[in-house]
Amino acid sequence: MKIKELQTQLQKHKIDCAVFFNLEEHTDPNFFYFVQHEVSGCLVVPQTGVPYIIASVMEAEKTCTAGFPVVVYKKEFMETLAAKIGKKKNTRVGIDESSVTLAFFSALKNGLKGSSGCSFADTSGICGTLRMxxxxxxxxxxxxxxxxxxxxxxxxxxxxxxxxxxxxxxxxxxxxxxxxxxxxxxxxxxxxxxxxxxxxxxxxxxxxxxxxxxxxxxxxxxxxxxxxxxxxxxxxxxxxxxxxxxxxxxxxxxxxxxxxxxxxxxxxxxxxxxxxxxxxxxxxxxxxxxxxxxxxxxxxxxxxxxxxxxxxxxxxxxxxxxxxxxxxxxxxxxxxxxxxxxxxxxxxxxxxxxxxxxxxxx
Amino acid sequence: MKIKELQTQLQKHKIDCAVFFNLEEHTDPNFFYFVQHEVSGCLVVPQTGVPYIIASVMEAEKTCTAGFPVVVYKKEFMETLAAKIGKKKNTRVGIDESSVTLAFFSALKNGLKGSSGCSFADTSGICGTLRMxxxxxxxxxxxxxxxxxxxxxxxxxxxxxxxxxxxxxxxxxxxxxxxxxxxxxxxxxxxxxxxxxxxxxxxxxxxxxxxxxxxxxxxxxxxxxxxxxxxxxxxxxxxxxxxxxxxxxxxxxxxxxxxxxxxxxxxxxxxxxxxxxxxxxxxxxxxxxxxxxxxxxxxxxxxxxxxxxxxxxxxxxxxxxxxxxxxxxxxxxxxxxxxxxxxxxxxxxxxxxxxxxxxxxx
The missing domain is CATH 3.90.230.10 (Creatinase/methionine aminopeptidase superfamily)
Known part of the structure; x- marks a missing residue:
């Protein structure tokens, strides 16, 4: 739903990619909104190009049914996320601050810290307006x-x-x-x-x-x-x-x-x-x-x-x-x-x- | 449940008070744990003395059944919270980072900023260990x-x-x-x-x-x-x-x-x-x-x-x-x-x- 509109907003706000989570420790209703399927994982929407879902091996079979390319991780979600989005220097990552907890944000910052200077931007306003x-x-x-x-x-x-x-x-x-x-x-x-x-x-x-x-x-x-x-x-x-x-x-x-x-x-x-x-x-x-x-x-x-x-x-x-x-x-x-x-x-x-x-x- | 033990931990970690929320925009399972009743509001546990619940007028009738003193707010929860806990200088407020979202934390910081220099400490470890x-x-x-x-x-x-x-x-x-x-x-x-x-x-x-x-x-x-x-x-x-x-x-x-x-x-x-x-x-x-x-x-x-x-x-x-x-x-x-x-x-x-x-x- 409205992935193109989201990408336009990401370009406008100079956000390199937006991430949305439907993981056991963290769920975000935007994940379902953009994916439109009851599956689990992390949706990565880059500013341009094809969005994809990072999913655990346990969820991969089900997640594939959503029609997005699926990147499977076996052990560490954060490592896989960092490898996928943290390659570029100074990546600006969009997160929805109304659903990310302080603890999950710490884990995210920690997981991406090996990456060359990730920073974060709040996408809750963008998503709320698109969804409204x-x-x-x-x-x-x-x-x-x-x-x-x-x-x-x-x-x-x-x-x-x-x-x-x-x-x-x-x-x-x-x-x-x-x-x-x-x-x-x-x-x-x-x-x-x-x-x-x-x-x-x-x-x-x-x-x-x-x-x-x-x-x-x-x-x-x-x-x-x-x-x-x-x-x-x-x-x-x-x-x-x-x-x-x-x-x-x-x-x-x-x-x-x-x-x-x-x-x-x-x-x-x-x-x-x-x-x-x-x-x-x-x-x-x-x-x-x-x-x-x-x-x-x-x-x-x-x-x-x-x-x-x-x-x-x-x-x-x-x-x-x-x-x-x-x-x-x-x-x-x-x-x-x-x-x-x-x-x-x-x-x-x-x-x-x-x-x-x-x-x-x- | 275990309010005394929590207070001992707050003293040990020099946290002036811990707050736990069961509000529409934010819920924390610790709230139920300490209160042991399905009611709504914000539980404030000071380092010493009697814990109380701040509840909206809409929830007050029900919240009173939990056996804690109830402070009723009519309009602005944050104002009431600030008036109750922000009087002292440099109050250190305990929050559970695993349940507080970035957006709610911003609202909290904002609501308490009139108070003389509140700071925050994570109580998720303390609560997790007590509950375990x-x-x-x-x-x-x-x-x-x-x-x-x-x-x-x-x-x-x-x-x-x-x-x-x-x-x-x-x-x-x-x-x-x-x-x-x-x-x-x-x-x-x-x-x-x-x-x-x-x-x-x-x-x-x-x-x-x-x-x-x-x-x-x-x-x-x-x-x-x-x-x-x-x-x-x-x-x-x-x-x-x-x-x-x-x-x-x-x-x-x-x-x-x-x-x-x-x-x-x-x-x-x-x-x-x-x-x-x-x-x-x-x-x-x-x-x-x-x-x-x-x-x-x-x-x-x-x-x-x-x-x-x-x-x-x-x-x-x-x-x-x-x-x-x-x-x-x-x-x-x-x-x-x-x-x-x-x-x-x-x-x-x-x-x-x-x-x-x-x-x-x-």
Whole structure:
């Protein structure tokens, strides 16, 4: 994916080669992004010419399936890397500082120190920007992921009466995903009753509680993530609860419509503006909206752009992201409604399409 | 866990405080180790006195359950951290370099730069060593994890005839784990036929193939991981295949016995010696044993000590680790047999106890 565009950026930033790792001790989502296959090794992208993967003998058989030339190492990865990229004087090596740990960086510096004066440059900005704008192929993958998760979530809610515990719902979601030949994109959240007031609740082996139940779920299709949240009600909601749900839903739907380029309803130009406007829509409940409006989504469940208060990234075509306002009354209840979207023809287009009408399970 | 021991080490290494993160943008397994609860925030352990957790308002409710004092921040984590630990001149802050990324480190340096000259020290060695030697409580958790995974794996193999695809086996293992109120400790591997020749095979939605089938599985009990691999045979093994299985089994069982302190059978003193001796036992097949003999295990599925060719770490009481020799004939077959063990009374004691006799499913 976008190897040529990466090479153009490397030339522009005078970086001789970029390296991306998917090794046991170190993984970098950019590796999958550029390789587009679930294999292991170190991807080396030179400024010009053919990129290749350095892989251990243990992984070589699998790594060859990715379609890149594979350089096999038997014992020491670092020696092989140094021999391949450290020949030239003063090689400038690009690494993604948001995924390389201090320890791995030390090992890298150490491994390349025999080479004639390697230096390092951060490629996280370059990669983040490339990844933020999706290609038609990526859009297709996201669309398929969202279609599948819509279907699975719908089946799950339809068959709700078979579930006794939060974990049973979780298991159903995972097993259904596998039946579709897919994998989940993150650990699903099934948070019932007061548990729903914790945005990052961990599903438990406990009976489903009465009240709002937040289900946050997504799958991966060809490595691309979907992300949806629906909140249903177990039991009989009070009028006040129904109104609170409608408030969150209305704020979510308004944000979806307001995510437009150019025409600037309410002066919204950036993802930060979108967050702040949505917060306003929640009125007195804005103080119970304790997280970001959303996040970029792609090969990672959270990636660029930031969709939060201070984000200065403009709304632009090709950006895939989520809109997920929520209201959490500590120890009492939680409501969150989330869709995955992509900016297309200057406006946000819903990729997740499952109904947002409040579903009540008696 | 071992907070006092950590503080002793901080004093010894003149580190004013150690910080461990479990934040969305950055997680560190040491956080769970010291806190022993699945909560979010930044654990601050001063050289002396009471450790505390800095947590966002969104996570505060949950974080309070961990039993540490909680300092809540509303907006900027870094500001709160700086206000708490940066008051003293020349504070030396301990971070685990094996988990902190370059980008997070920049943010940390930046956030603390208003403070009067913070400097940083690596605590990864200190933490790794503390974590390597298990307490009685940790041993108990590992034991429970291993008992549960023995039971689940046994049920899975007993009920084998219900499975048609690799993914169905995988789903069964995950769902059974949840029924026990537990979670898996890593993505299970179910690799049939030629897939088994890839040690890190990803289970597929494909019919189970004839031949050896490698099942690598583990669960977490109170955050502590078990790790077992059994290889069964689907169909009718040839005499040669049976012999190859017996060779791997014999090498595995010998390594279990040879993991002893002091009396030095075959001169084995370190985990490296243990690996090298096991490799010898595989004779002509040693070249098809392409990974380490094992790894330390605890709150992480892979942690100290290294159990590999060059490991100089001595066999010692309290160390929990795996022994998992394997033979992989590329594109043909794979066999791996793995147990989780703990060094006790100067010898390795099996924590996983499920039978290793070759099971044949027609």
């Amino acid at each position: 704008i999706k290609t038609t192929q990526e859009e297709g993958h996201l669309r398929k992921a969202c279609e599948a998760s819509d279907e699975i979530l719908e089946t799950c809610i339809d068959q709700w009466n078979q579930f006794k515990t939060e974990r049973e719902v979780y298991d159903f979601l995972v097993a259904e995903t596998h039946k579709h030949g897919l994998v989940i994109s993150f650990t699903p959240i099934v948070a019932s009753g007061s548990g729903a007031s914790q945005p990052h609740y961990q599903s438990k082996n406990i009976p489903l509680k009465k009240g709002f139940c937040v289900i946050d779920f997504g799958v991966k299709y060809q490595g691309y993530c979907s992300d949806t949240t629906r909140t249903i009600y177990l039991g009989e909601p009070t009028e006040k609860e129904r109104k609170l749900y409608e408030l969150v839903l209305s704020a979510q739907e308004k944000a979806v419509v307001q995510a437009r380029m150019g025409i600037g309803a309410k002066g919204i130009k950036t993802f930060g503006d979108l967050h702040n406007q949505c917060e306003k829509e929640l009125g007195a409940y804005a103080k119970y909206f304790v997280h970001s409006l959303g996040h970029g989504v792609g090969v990672q469940i959270h990636e660029a752009p930031a969709v939060s208060k201070r984000s200065t990234i403009p709304l632009q075509n090709g950006v895939a992201f989520t809109i997920e306002p929520g209201v959490y009354l500590p120890g009492k209840l939680g409501i969150r409604i989330e869709d995955t979207l992509i900016m297309k023809n200057k406006k946000a287009s819903l990729l997740t399409k499952i109904s947002k009408k409040l579903i009540v399970k008696k | 030697i298990k307490t009685t409580q940790e041993e108990g958790h590992l034991r429970k994890a291993c008992e549960a995974s023995d039971e689940i794996l046994e049920t899975c193999i007993d009920q084998w005839n219900q499975f048609k695809t690799e993914r169905e086996v995988y789903d069964f293992l995950v769902a059974e784990t949840h029924k026990h109120g537990l979670v898996i400790s890593f993505t299970p591997i179910v690799a049939s036929g030629s897939g088994a020749s890839q040690p890190h095979y990803q289970s597929k939605n494909i019919p189970l193939k004839k031949g050896f089938c490698v099942i690598d599985f583990g669960v977490k009990y109170q955050g502590y991981c078990s790790d077992t691999t059994r290889t069964i045979y689907l169909g009718e093994p040839t005499e040669k295949e049976r012999k190859l299985y017996e060779l791997v089994l014999s090498a595995q069982e010998k390594a279990v016995v040879q993991a002893r302190m002091g009396i030095g059978a075959k001169g084995i003193k370190t985990f490296g010696d243990l690996h090298n001796q096991c490799e010898k036992e595989l004779g002509a097949y040693a070249k098809y044993f392409v990974h380490s003999l094992g790894h330390g295990v605890g709150v992480q599925i892979h942690e100290a000590p290294a159990v590999s060719k060059r490991s100089t770490i001595p066999l010692q009481n309290g160390v929990a680790f795996t022994i998992e020799p394997g033979v992989y004939l590329p594109g043909k077959l794979g066999i791996r047999i793995e147990d989780t063990l703990i060094m006790k009374n100067k010898k390795a004691s099996l924590l996983t106890k499920i039978s290793k006799k070759l099971i044949v499913k027609k």
